[in-house]
Amino acid sequence: MKWSEFFVTGEPLIYAADVSIVLTAIGIVFVLTYFKKWKWLWNEWLTTVDHKKIGVMYIISAVLMLFRGGVDALLMRAQLTVPNMKFLDSQHYNEIFTTHGTIMIIFMAMPFIIGLMNIVVPLQIGARDVAYPYLNALSFWLFFVGAMLFNIAFVIGGSPDAGWTSYFPLASKEFSPGVGNNYYAVALQISGIGTLMTGINFLVTILKMRAPGMTLMRMPMFTWTILITCVIIIFAFPVFTVALALMTFDRLFDTQFFTMANGGMSMLWANLFWIWGHPEVYIVVLPAFGIFSEVVSTFARKRLFGYKAMVFSIVGIAFLSFLVWVHHFFTMGAGAAVNSFFSITTMAIAIPTGVKIFNWLFTLRKGKIRFTTAMLWSLAFIPNFVIGGVTGVMLAMAAADYQYHNSYFLIAHFHYVLIAGTVFACFAGLHYWYPKMFGHILNERLGKWTFWLFMIGFNICFFPMYFLGLMGMTRRMYTYSAGLGWTPLNVVATVGAALMGIGFIVLCYNIYYSARYGERDMTGDPWDGRTLEWATSSPVAHYNFAIIPEVTDLDAYWVMKKTGKGLEIDEEKLKPIHMPSNSGRPFLISIAFFFAGFGLVFEWYTMAIIATIFIILGLILRSFDDDDGYYISVDEIKRTERLARKGA
């Protein structure tokens, strides 16, 4: 391979990106060196096994990826604003919609959710950490290097360009000869391994580490949704692992899985992809439902309405989510019987979803509602998500889908469910749990600015797309001619996208502003919360709970506050707390994964093999490692607790 092919050349935008990447890197190194922060970075973050810090790192990465995916989105909107635009050529446009979709789902939505669940779930169940803290760190770092590998594609070697669904035969070596699609196959594989391990980790954590008295039916709703999400991850991600592996073999070793000749079957890819892909959309939306449930019940000051019905509906949704994948290709000619079956299963998902919508509405009914930022996101979610759901049911009618399929109608549908569902939930959760992460509150006034800008912008951007779709505009087209009458709605959509961008900037400013001037949370319970995470101090002590609380009912902390039992810490009862030791190995193993992946992408097998040897070495060292962790002494716990109480 020539150097001129190694680095992407020829585009002014790319050169600008090169420069900014180099400058940012130099800047980071400079700041760390100047403030002598390298050691801090290593000890406090790179080697940590603390679920709260890992959660924070997930969220920081997710916000960065939201920025990257958002820039992609704005570039696409700029190109589509007016007909015959010459801003991006077709190849560049293909690359951008591919990276946008992949990054938003895999490297933004999922990590954001996983970050929140890392921080919150152990606190909600009254645990001191997750089941496997070391594995948790490894999960994070694998996700992180997967994301980095995917993100360098556009400057080194070239971006993938066959869509986030990467259908064959387009994604084959024959039609996509560059390294771009190798990046897709390898980077998603690496981060997918991390996700699978997270699924196992949190399933065991929730099943085995709940505080005494917390039966399954006393678990907070967010924890319930995470439990079910983990089950979906465990059964869906292996399918993706296999699909990506077969894609890698087809591209690197000329196997014949999805080829056009020698018996290959390209539709097999579409099936495998969506057998994972549809459950995947529920992996990102079920936790969102959980977040809204917590926020709605806290700020309506009421117990969640229909708790049991909520639980049964998430279980129902999870089950059905594995039985609907064909609705993504009704038009591929599977026949009337098959299409009817999947049409009905798809529509059936609307039933449990509808049950949940009514439960939120009834929770709000007669509640003493406080319109905090987190609550605004949750209230806006309900009508916006319903628009997405209703249009989903329209798409589910197989016969009608021949008209809607792959048009902007579909684009509008899934943005209405993903943004109004997952993204709104991430913002709601961020505002809601921010004091637990950093000890101060995100400024409410700025938060509301973000909310209104983003929410209105979102509707201005995506609502017109339903009509563009009905007018015949298909997805993934990089330009259109003037006579089609699509111009006005496209202009409107771009304006909306710009508003969303401004909303995001206000959010970033808010993070900075609140860090400097934000109100400190001295109580640990700024929202008058109901679940156990609010029983801890803000920010949370390393060991979470000095004494593990006893749970007697749903909304455990609320009950404690009402009865006054269990709030005080009896210093007599303190015992030394066992904690796991930090380890740099997850980070180092993941670096080796990065190089192994990079070697595979460029088919530099020597590099891949050497890096793999390092991975195996890391695993062997882990096997022989018998570090039993350490104990936090009673004295230290007393000191920490007194300090935290003094603030109150």
Add this chain to the structure above:
Amino acid sequence: MAEVAHHYDEKMPLEYRTEESRLNILGFWIFLGAEVALFATLFATYLVLFQRTGHGPTAMELFKVKEVMIETLLLLTSSFTCGLAIHEMRRNRLKGLLTWLIITLLLGAGFITFEIREFIDYVHEGATIQTSAFLSSFFVLVGTHGAHVSLGIGWMILIIIQLLQRGFTPRTARKVFIVSLYWHFLDVVWIFIFTLVYLTGMVI
């Protein structure tokens, strides 16, 4: 987290005595659930593609009864000896445990040797992973199983070394137990490969 890593429960088998071990064993069962999904996908792929032989040979023309029977015998026996190893562990006999583990490992290595020979034979007959969709899916399905067995062998060697260094501890006992779960699981997968791939392939 291993909050009570050092609280022993003397009535349980050694591998279940610490909280950490109980968590790890449950986690491994769940991991095996994910492995079931992984192999199910590979089987589904194989079943979809197995009659799509292109210009290459069909299953009936290719498969050889003798080698496959030997492989099957070796692996099934190794699962049995692995069970004997756990039996010895439960009776606190380190030497018996080590002996049966090493026998298991050798049988596994024998299985892998025969499998590699089988693959080389096919390649010499012109049936490579690139020849047809059928062969791609065959090599990847059976090869993934073979890779798992090889990994299991390496893992067992590490555990044997730790047993020699440290003897019976709740931790080594748990590791032996988990690797045995893994080994039996691979045996079950092989039974499916044997029936769905080889037996079916030799008649249809």
